[in-house]
Amino acid sequence: MQTTTNIENLFRLNRLPHIWCPGCGNGIIVNAVQKAIYESGLDKDKTVIVSGIGCSSRATGYMNFDTLHTAHGRAITFATGIKLARPELNVIVLTGDGDCAAIGGNHLIHAARRNIDLNVIMFNNSIYGMTGGQFSPMTPHGRLATTSPYGNLERTFDICKLAECAGASYVGRSTVYHVQLLVNLIKKAIENKGFSFVEAISICPISYGRRNKLGDAPKMLEWLKEHAVNIKAAQKMEPEKLKDKFLIGEMYHGEAPEYTQLYDELIAKLQKGAEKDVR
Amino acid sequence: MAKNDKPNISIKYEWCKACGICYSLCPKKVLDKDEWGKPIIQDVDSCTLCRICQDHCPDFCIKIGG
Amino acid sequence: MKTKRNAQLLQGNQACSLGALDAGVRFYAGYPITPSTEIAEFMAEELPKVGGKFIQMEDEIAGIGAVVGAALTGTKALTATSGPGFSLMQEIIGFAAMTEVPCVIVNVQRMGPSTGGPTSPAQADIMQARWGTHGDHPVIALSPGSVLEAYTLTIKAVNFSEKYRVPVIFLLDEVIGHLREKVVLPELNELEIIDRKRPTVSPEQYKPYAVDESGIPAMADFGQGYHWHVTGLNHDETGGPTGKADVINQQLSRLFHKLDQYRDEITLYQTFDVEDAEYLLISFGCSTRSSLAAVELLRNEGIKVGLLQLQTIWPFPDHVIKDFTKNKKGVFVVEMNDGQLCLEVERTIGNRDLLSRINKINGELITPQEIIDKVKEVAL
Numbered sequence: 001m002q003t004t005t006n007i008e009n010l011f012r013l014n015r016l017p018h019i020w021c022p023g024c025g026n027g028i029i030v031n032a033v034q035k036a037i038y039e040s041g042l043d044k045d046k047t048v049i050v051s052g053i054g055c056s057s058r059a060t061g062y063m064n065f066d067t068l069h070t071a072h073g074r075a076i077t078f079a080t081g082i083k084l085a086r087p088e089l090n091v092i093v094l095t096g097d098g099d100c101a102a103i104g105g106n107h108l109i110h111a112a113r114r115n116i117d118l119n120v121i122m123f124n125n126s127i128y129g130m131t132g133g134q135f136s137p138m139t140p141h142g143r144l145a146t147t148s149p150y151g152n153l154e155r156t157f158d159i160c161k162l163a164e165c166a167g168a169s170y171v172g173r174s175t176v177y178h179v180q181l182l183v184n185l186i187k188k189a190i191e192n193k194g195f196s197f198v199e200a201i202s203i204c205p206i207s208y209g210r211r212n213k214l215g216d217a218p219k220m221l222e223w224l225k226e227h228a229v230n231i232k233a234a235q236k237m238e239p240e241k242l243k244d245k246f247l248i249g250e251m252y253h254g255e256a257p258e259y260t261q262l263y264d265e266l267i268a269k270l271q272k273g274a275e276k277d278v279r
Numbered sequence: 280m281a282k283n284d285k286p287n288i289s290i291k292y293e294w295c296k297a298c299g300i301c302y303s304l305c306p307k308k309v310l311d312k313d314e315w316g317k318p319i320i321q322d323v324d325s326c327t328l329c330r331i332c333q334d335h336c337p338d339f340c341i342k343i344g345g
Numbered sequence: 346m347k348t349k350r351n352a353q354l355l356q357g358n359q360a361c362s363l364g365a366l367d368a369g370v371r372f373y374a375g376y377p378i379t380p381s382t383e384i385a386e387f388m389a390e391e392l393p394k395v396g397g398k399f400i401q402m403e404d405e406i407a408g409i410g411a412v413v414g415a416a417l418t419g420t421k422a423l424t425a426t427s428g429p430g431f432s433l434m435q436e437i438i439g440f441a442a443m444t445e446v447p448c449v450i451v452n453v454q455r456m457g458p459s460t461g462g463p464t465s466p467a468q469a470d471i472m473q474a475r476w477g478t479h480g481d482h483p484v485i486a487l488s489p490g491s492v493l494e495a496y497t498l499t500i501k502a503v504n505f506s507e508k509y510r511v512p513v514i515f516l517l518d519e520v521i522g523h524l525r526e527k528v529v530l531p532e533l534n535e536l537e538i539i540d541r542k543r544p545t546v547s548p549e550q551y552k553p554y555a556v557d558e559s560g561i562p563a564m565a566d567f568g569q570g571y572h573w574h575v576t577g578l579n580h581d582e583t584g585g586p587t588g589k590a591d592v593i594n595q596q597l598s599r600l601f602h603k604l605d606q607y608r609d610e611i612t613l614y615q616t617f618d619v620e621d622a623e624y625l626l627i628s629f630g631c632s633t634r635s636s637l638a639a640v641e642l643l644r645n646e647g648i649k650v651g652l653l654q655l656q657t658i659w660p661f662p663d664h665v666i667k668d669f670t671k672n673k674k675g676v677f678v679v680e681m682n683d684g685q686l687c688l689e690v691e692r693t694i695g696n697r698d699l700l701s702r703i704n705k706i707n708g709e710l711i712t713p714q715e716i717i718d719k720v721k722e723v724a725l
Contacts, residue, residue: 012574012585015585044570044572045568045569045570045572046568048567048568050414058586060574060576061574061576061585061586064572065572066417066567066568066571066572066573067572067573067574067575068414068417068567068574068575068576069574069575069576069577069578069586070410070413070440070577071410071436071437071440071577074406074407074410074437077402077406077407077408077410077411077414078410078411078413078414078417079414080374080400080402080407080410080411080414081372081374081410081411081412081413081414081415081416081417081418081422082414082415082417082418082567084372084374084398084400084411084415085371085372085398085414085415085418085420085422086418086420086567086568088568089418089567089568106403106404106407107403107407107410110402110403110407263393263398266393267393267396270393270394271394271396
């Protein structure tokens with residue numbers, strides 16, 4: 001919490017402490033989201049936070065806004081309804097790697113394709129934590145989970161590239177170690193009038209970390225520090241040195257018409273009685 | 280912050296789950312751990328108000344004032 | 346000067362869409378599926394003209410999700426689909442029931458199961474409309490038997506969803522949906538339009554799921570500073586998740602029975618020639634029409650038959666069924682399925698030998714003659 005008290009009233013204090021396990025990165029991301037909201041100066045009454053199902057998605061219960069805890073994988077669809085019905089509202093979606101990349105994947109790519117002004121923060125802890133530790137689309141190949149007891153046979157995909165190719169106009173990645181970068185990316189996402197996607201690589205020491213012997217929370221944060229390379233720095237590095245690293249920072253920022261703005265322009269045109277030349 | 284002002288570091292122990300992140304990340308070893316793995320302030324003067332502990336606490340327990 | 350809306354030739358799906366607009370619906374999200382797509386096409390064209398919003402989503406789950414999201418901003422929202430899409434929407438319909446978010450789901454029924462007969466009618470989603478989503482939950486389902494009713498009952502559906510904060514299923518079928526007939530719509534100012542009850546207390550005092558004797562909580566719009574929480578988890582009066590069994594019991598008991606005290610107001614039906622009837626047909630939706638013809642033809646042959654047309658399917662109107670089946674020599678349930686509504690009738694009247702089923706499952710309409718033959722089997 002910042003020294004000033006106002007960031008505190010972005011939390012439902014009577015609901016804390018939260019349910020997440022000791023050392024879970026979710027709290028770090030929520031803190032970063034709150035800091036980004038606070039520093040962006042968003043109007044608390046005009047900001048709606050929407051989440052799906054899973055550890056990440058319990059976040060909305062702790063945040064003092066209009067909050068909506070939807071169904072598994074469907075946060076982005078509810079958020080689309082909110083944003084289209086009331087474009088003046090700021091809509092932030094908090095979702096997990098399973099929630100967003102698995103069951104919610106179809107909605108992710110279509111909301112990105114439409115470039116509707118939503119800010120999607122994907123908590124990526126490489127596991128289905130809430131249900132006890134199954135592998136997710138973001139669990140690296142070979143890793144152990146309750147449903148990959150012999151090592152995960154599947155591969156992950158680069159969810160940032162996927163969001164960019166689907167049409168997102170702002171894409172960034174950071175980690176729960178690189179909190180200030182995460183805050184800045186979320187602020188840029190909020191600023192971007194279009195579909196913004198931020199992947200926040202998190203840690204799950206109790207389930208994923210323990211089962212794969214990755215050490216405690218501090219050790220897992222250390223790993224993130226050692227293996228993340230900022231995309232700007234990476235451009236000047238030898239490919240050899242990037243072998244077992246992953247990129248963080250601003251992945252993509254492009255311009256594209258924003259969906260709800262296009263719709264409002266259509267309404268204005270129709271109501272000006274100019275139906276004839278619309279067809 | 281004037282030179283001799285001590286940063287006041289407040290820790291909400293009722294929310295702390297002894298995850299060890301704060302005292303493992305503190306660059307100046309201002310924090311150390313007690314027998315329960317919870318943070319204790321052992322060298323407040325070294326605190327540079329960098330707020331790494333505050334930003335990385337998953338349970339929102341730490342507030343760096345001053 | 347009273348502007349009488351003059352007669353027009355309207356298709357059932359269009360009448361339903363017009364009813365939605367006149368009821369104040371200003372948001373549509375859905376996915377194309379025969380035989381409902383005319384509703385989406387109407388909304389795509391008409392909603393922006395009145396400042397409303399239409400969006401075609403990537404699947405039906407996304408459609409109903411967007412509808413519930415929009416409804417939370419205070420907007421009246423509706424979607425339309427058919428069997429396969431209706432099946433996909435079930436989880437979110439349950440979410441709307443649990444969180445008490447008003448919305449209307451039009452199901453233009455077609456032959457099922459599975460792909461079935463996309464362009465042929467059926468009335469076989471009756472039980473799905475009641476129990477499609479998991480768990481106990483309140484739901485209202487209405488079914489129109491004419492193009493005019495497709496207009497008037499859609500308005501009722503929107504009003505009921507707003508007044509009782511419940512998802513309302515509108516059970517159209519391919520026949521009424523695609524049928525065109527001459528219709529004179531009621532005047533706009535004759536219509537009763539109901540909006541949800543908003544909170545009168547300040548945000549600090551607002552408890553999203555606290556109720557007075559109405560049993561229906563006041564609903565704040567998102568974006569008005571109430572900062573309330575909506576979750577599909579068991580939740581207490583403040584909207585926050587709870588695991589306390591007694592709180593859950595109290596909340597769910599209220600939720601499951603919140604429509605009970607409004608039973609009469611919700612129960613809509615029509616009767617034809619029941620005063621002196623010795624035999625009673627019970628029907629709904631498109632099968633109403635053949636039943637009407639059968640009543641007339643049978644009466645010409647001196648057999649006193651009457652028709653009870655149910656417009657409210659759920660909550661099932663036990664009391665109405667009991668009333669109209671009293672001292673009848675025979676009761677016939679006419680429906681295009683393999684026997685669904687008749688199960689509820691049977692449960693209500695408890696006398697199996699009084700009851701006969703008139704069903705058809707091949708996608709063709711039940712004909713008046715088929716009804717006449719069945720009644721004669723019993724009557725003569």
